[in-house]
Amino acid sequence: MNKKVVVIGGGITGMEASVQLSALGYSVTILEKEGQLGGHLKDWTVLFPNLRKGNEIVSFLEHGLELQEVNIIYNSKINEIKKINKHYEIILDKQKSITADAILVATGFDLFDAHRKEEFGYGIYENVITSYDLEKIFAQKGEIKTPSGIKPKRIGFIHCVGSRDEKVNNHYCSNVCCVTGVKQAMELKTLIPDAEIFNFYMDMRMFDTHFEELYLESQKKYGINFIRGRLSEANETIDKRIVIKVEDTLTSRPLKMTVDMMVLLVGMEPSKGTKEIANLLNLKMRESGFLKPEDDHTMSNVSNMAGVFFAGTCSGPMSIKYTFTDARAAVTKINCFLKEYELQNRILVN
Amino acid sequence: MNYSHFVLPFTIGLIVLLAYMLVRFGVWIYKLDSDDKQRILKNIFSIKSLQAIKEIFTESLLHRNIFKTNKVLGYMHMSLAFGWLLLIIGGHIQTWIFYDRLSNPIYIPIFFEYFVHNKAGMLFGEVLTFTMDLILLFILTGVALAYFKRFYSKLFGMKKTTNLKLGDKFALASLWLIFPLRLLAESTAASLHNTGGFLTQNFGNFISGLIPVSFFEPVFWWAYSISLGVFFLSLPFSRYMHIPTELLLIALRKWGVKSKETFDAFADVELHACSRCGICIDPCQMSSTGISKKTPASYFLKSVRDKETNSYDALNCLMCGRCEDKCPVGITTTNQRLAQRINLANERQGDFSYLKDLNYQIKTDVVYFAGCMSHLTPGITRSMIKIFRKAKVNYWFMDEDGSACCGRPQKLAGNLEAMKQLMDFNKKRIVESGAKTIVTSCPICYKVFSEDYKLEIEVLHHTQYLNRLVEQKLLPVQADSKKVVYHDPCELGRGAGIYDEPRKLLTHVATLVATKHEKQDSLCCGGSLGNLEIEAANRSLIAKDVVDELSKPNPDVIATACPLCKKTFIKVSSVQVLDIAELIAMSIPEKNEKSGERKKITVLQEELV
Ligand SMILES: Cc1cc2nc3c(=O)[nH]c(=O)nc-3n(C[C@H](O)[C@H](O)[C@H](O)COP(=O)(O)OP(=O)(O)OC[C@H]3O[C@@H](n4cnc5c(N)ncnc54)[C@H](O)[C@@H]3O)c2cc1C
Ligand code: SF4
Ligand code: SF4
Ligand code: SF4
Numbered sequence: 019m020n021k022k023v024v025v026i027g028g029g030i031t032g033m034e035a036s037v038q039l040s041a042l043g044y045s046v047t048i049l050e051k052e053g054q055l056g057g058h059l060k061d062w063t064v065l066f067p068n069l070r071k072g073n074e075i076v077s078f079l080e081h082g083l084e085l086q087e088v089n090i091i092y093n094s095k096i097n098e099i100k101k102i103n104k105h106y107e108i109i110l111d112k113q114k115s116i117t118a119d120a121i122l123v124a125t126g127f128d129l130f131d132a133h134r135k136e137e138f139g140y141g142i143y144e145n146v147i148t149s150y151d152l153e154k155i156f157a158q159k160g161e162i163k164t165p166s167g168i169k170p171k172r173i174g175f176i177h178c179v180g181s182r183d184e185k186v187n188n189h190y191c192s193n194v195c196c197v198t199g200v201k202q203a204m205e206l207k208t209l210i211p212d213a214e215i216f217n218f219y220m221d222m223r224m225f226d227t228h229f230e231e232l233y234l235e236s237q238k239k240y241g242i243n244f245i246r247g248r249l250s251e252a253n254e255t256i257d258k259r260i261v262i263k264v265e266d267t268l269t270s271r272p273l274k275m276t277v278d279m280m281v282l283l284v285g286m287e288p289s290k291g292t293k294e295i296a297n298l299l300n301l302k303m304r305e306s307g308f309l310k311p312e313d314d315h316t317m318s319n320v321s322n323m324a325g326v327f328f329a330g331t332c333s334g335p336m337s338i339k340y341t342f343t344d345a346r347a348a349v350t351k352i353n354c355f356l357k358e359y360e361l362q363n364r365i366l367v368n
Numbered sequence: 369m370n371y372s373h374f375v376l377p378f379t380i381g382l383i384v385l386l387a388y389m390l391v392r393f394g395v396w397i398y399k400l401d402s403d404d405k406q407r408i409l410k411n412i413f414s415i416k417s418l419q420a421i422k423e424i425f426t427e428s429l430l431h432r433n434i435f436k437t438n439k440v441l442g443y444m445h446m447s448l449a450f451g452w453l454l455l456i457i458g459g460h461i462q463t464w465i466f467y468d469r470l471s472n473p474i475y476i477p478i479f480f481e482y483f484v485h486n487k488a489g490m491l492f493g494e495v496l497t498f499t500m501d502l503i504l505l506f507i508l509t510g511v512a513l514a515y516f517k518r519f520y521s522k523l524f525g526m527k528k529t530t531n532l533k534l535g536d537k538f539a540l541a542s543l544w545l546i547f548p549l550r551l552l553a554e555s556t557a558a559s560l561h562n563t564g565g566f567l568t569q570n571f572g573n574f575i576s577g578l579i580p581v582s583f584f585e586p587v588f589w590w591a592y593s594i595s596l597g598v599f600f601l602s603l604p605f606s607r608y609m610h611i612p613t614e615l616l617l618i619a620l621r622k623w624g625v626k627s628k629e630t631f632d633a634f635a636d637v638e639l640h641a642c643s644r645c646g647i648c649i650d651p652c653q654m655s656s657t658g659i660s661k662k663t664p665a666s667y668f669l670k671s672v673r674d675k676e677t678n679s680y681d682a683l684n685c686l687m688c689g690r691c692e693d694k695c696p697v698g699i700t701t702t703n704q705r706l707a708q709r710i711n712l713a714n715e716r717q718g719d720f721s722y723l724k725d726l727n728y729q730i731k732t733d734v735v736y737f738a739g740c741m742s743h744l745t746p747g748i749t750r751s752m753i754k755i756f757r758k759a760k761v762n763y764w765f766m767d768e769d770g771s772a773c774c775g776r777p778q779k780l781a782g783n784l785e786a787m788k789q790l791m792d793f794n795k796k797r798i799v800e801s802g803a804k805t806i807v808t809s810c811p812i813c814y815k816v817f818s819e820d821y822k823l824e825i826e827v828l829h830h831t832q833y834l835n836r837l838v839e840q841k842l843l844p845v846q847a848d849s850k851k852v853v854y855h856d857p858c859e860l861g862r863g864a865g866i867y868d869e870p871r872k873l874l875t876h877v878a879t880l881v882a883t884k885h886e887k888q889d890s891l892c893c894g895g896s897l898g899n900l901e902i903e904a905a906n907r908s909l910i911a912k913d914v915v916d917e918l919s920k921p922n923p924d925v926i927a928t929a930c931p932l933c934k935k936t937f938i939k940v941s942s943v944q945v946l947d948i949a950e951l952i953a954m955s956i957p958e959k960n961e962k963s964g965e966r967k968k969i970t971v972l973q974e975e976l977v
Contacts, residue, residue, distance in 0.1 A: 137744035251743050
C-alpha cells in the first residue's frame, strides 16, 4: 500500500511538492482552504525579475498536477490533528477525516494589512493604495487611473510598509517588496510615459540574480527616482492628492512632496492559516510567527514534530524561485523520512 | 509604690522616640517652601485641623481605605492601630480615676495593673477592667492574623509581600511580642491580686496552675516593657516610621500643601509615609504581565528612600497612575516618579530653532490642536474636521501643517527646559489667535494645556467639546444598534478625571456596554508615552491583555478617546477600534449633508443672480 502524504495549502509550494511526491509514488492529498489553487501567485500578472507572465507559472504547476494523480480537497477547514502512533489523523469539519504518514505544511503568507499603519492613510485617503491593489489595477488592463479617477502624473512608492518596523513588531525584511517596487514602477512608467515616479526606501535590497540589473535599468531607461528616506506621515490635500513627509536621510533634511497616488509596498506576514496549523500541531515558531526549523543550517523544512515538514513562505519571506527550491527540498526530506532514513540520526550528541 | 525599674526601657524608648519625631517633623516643615509655610500658618488654627484629625482617625486608625481593598487586612490593621489607641486612652482614664489627678508619670497608664492591686471603691472599676480586657482581646485577634499573614499571604488577596531589612525585623519582632507579653504580665498580676477581668483573670488562674506566677510576674512586666522600648527605638529605623509620618502627611495635606513635580520636603514626607503595604503591586500591569517586577511604586519608592534610583527604573513605568489610584495612603506615585526623572534627566538642550519658521497668524473662535499622535491617526483628525464643518464652527487647525509638540512628552521624560520652550511657542500662538476655546484630540495634550499652560481660555478634550455640540443640538447624530465598549485612556481618566462625557457621547450614537475595568480602575493600553524604556513587543503584550478583556462582551467596536490607545490596540485587536470622534463623525446622517450642500449652492447661485 502506498504511504500517504497530506499537503496543507495549495499555493506554489503545495502544488509543486504534491506533483513531486506523487511522482515518487506516494498517495498525495492537498487540503486547500480556498476554492482554487495557486495562492498569491494568482494575484501577480507580471513577475520580477524578468517580467514574464504569472500565469505561465500557474499553468506549469497545473500541468504537473494533471500528469500525476493528486487528490485535492477544496474549501477545507481543519478542525483537529491527532497523532496516533506513527500516523496523523486530520479531522476536517463535516466529521471527515484523513490519515497521513507525513504532513507538509505549505500554508504561505498573508499580506501586511496596511490599515495597521494608520499614519499612512490607507483606507482613509482615497489615493493611497497597496502594491496588491496596484496589481489588481494592472490586471484590469485598461487605462491607469487613480481611485479618484484621474490619470496620475506623479506617483510615490513607499518601501518597507509593515516590514523592518519596530512599531508594528515586524523586525524582518520581506525580501520581495524592494524588487516589486522597481518592477511596478517600471510597469507604471510604461503605461504612463510622462509620469514622474519616486520610490522612497530605507535601503535597496537587490540581492538576487538580475535584481541589480533591473534596478539600474529602471533608473537609466525608465527614469525612476529613488530617494532614501522613511515616510513619517501622509496628509491629504483638498483635491485628494497625498502629501508625503519623509526625512531624506542622504541629505538629512525633511522632505515634502505632493503626489497623485501613493503606493504602499506591503510586506509579508505569516498567514493566519499558518498560525492555526502551528497551534494544532504545536509547531515551533520564530518570534516573527514564521515556522522554525529544528536547525537553521542543517534541518530546513524539518519541524519539531516527527513526520511534519514545512516549506515555502510559511517559514519566511521568499520569492517564487526559492519557493520552488524549498518545496522540492522538503520533498526529499519527506521521501527519506518515509523510507526510514532519519536525518536526526546524524546529529552528534556529545 | 509608683515606681519600679522595669518601667525604664519603656520610658526611655518613648522619650527618645518623641524627641526624634519632634526634630524630624520640625526639619520637614522647616524645609517646605515659604508658600507652603504660609498655607500651614493660615490653616493650622482652622477647621482644617479638625478635619485632619478626623481623617487620621478614619485612615490611620480605622484604615478605611485598606478595608475597601481587603476586609481581613483592614481588620488586622484596625485592631492593631485603633485597639492600641483605645488601650492607651483606657489606661489614662483608669489612672485619672484611681489617683484622682490628671498628671501622673507617663508609664502608669501603661503598667496600671502592676501598680494597682486594690480597685475596691474605684469608680467604674469593674467596667473599665472589663473593657480593657475586651480591647486587649480585640488586638490579640489582629496580632494572630498578622502571624498568620506572614505565612499565608494569599488569604489576604495579595500575591507578593515586600521584603524586610534589619530595623524592620527588630520592630516587627517587638511589635508581635508586645501584646502577648501584656497578656501574660496582666494575667500573672491578676492571679496574684485578683484584679483581672474576664480575660486576664481566667487566663491568670489557668497559668497559675502551670508555672510559679510570683516568680514570673516581674519577668513578664520586664519583658513587656523591653518589647515596648525596643519597638520605640527601632521604629525610626524601620518601615513603621510610616505610621507617624502618615499622620503628618494627612495634616499637611489638609493644611493645603500639595504634591509637586519636583522633589521637595512634602515629597520626602510622602516617601516616608509609604507603608510598603504592597497594595500597588497587583494593579501594576508592568508587573502583572511579568515585563518588569521592579516597576511597582512600592519598590520604586523604596529605591528612592535607599538612594538607589537609576534612570532605567525611573523611566520604565507607564505613568498610568493605577498604583496612585489604589494607594491607601494617597501617595502621589506618578509625581514621585516624575520628580526622580527630573532629577536624573541629563538636560539636553533640544534644537528648537525650527519653531520660528512656523507661521501662524489667524483669528478664530476655536483652536483645534490635534497633537502629534493624532497626526498618526488621520481617521481622527479627518473626523474632527468633518464635525467642525458640519457644526459650522469658526475653527483653526493650529497644527495642521507642521506643528510643535505640546510639551508633555518632554515633561514625562523629565526634560522641563525643552517643555518650556515648546509651551512658550504654542502659548503665544494660541493667545494671538483670539480664540475662546482650545480643543484637542489627544489626552496627553489636554493634560498639559489644562494644567501647565495656564491659559485664560477654555481647554477641552474633544469628547467634552463634542458632547457639548451634541447636547446643544449643534450636531445631528443618529444612533444605531452598534454595541461598543469604552476604554478610558489613562491621561484622560485618572489623569484628568474625564469619565462622563465620553460615555454620554457614546450613548447618543451606539449601545454602550460595561467592561470589567471601568473609570478609575481602567487598564493602561501599554502604548503610554510615559514609559521610555519598554520594548515594542512588550507594549503589545500589555495591549493584548487589555483588548482581550475589552472584547469579552463581544462588542462591535472598541471605542477610545486617545490616538495612542487606538494605535496600540489596532496592532493586536481583531475587533474594530475607533476613536469617539470617528464614531460621532460616522453617525452624522449622510443625506442631510448632501441636501445641505445642495442648498448652499442654490443660495450661492441666487446671490449671483
Ligand atoms: C506584493 C508581492 C509581489 C510578489 N511578486 C513576485 C514576483 O513578481 N516574482 C516572484 O518570484 N515572487 C513574487 N512574490 C512572492 C510570491 O508571491 C511567493 O513566493 C509565493 O506566493 C509563495 O507561495 P506559497 O505557496 O509559499 O504561499 P501562498 O502563495 O501564500 O499560498 C499558500 C496557500 O495555502 C493556503 N492555506 C493557508 N492556510 C491554510 C490552511 N490552514 N488550510 C488550508 N490551506 C491553507 C492558502 O489559501 C494558499 O492557497 C511576491 C510577493 C508579494 C508580497
Ligand atoms: S525587501 Fe525592501 S521594501 Fe521589502 S522589507 Fe526588505 S528592504 Fe523593505
Ligand atoms: S505606594 Fe501606597 S500602595 Fe504602594 S506600598 Fe506604598 S503605601 Fe502601599
Ligand atoms: S504608574 Fe502604572 S506602570 Fe507605573 S508603577 Fe504605577 S501602576 Fe505600575
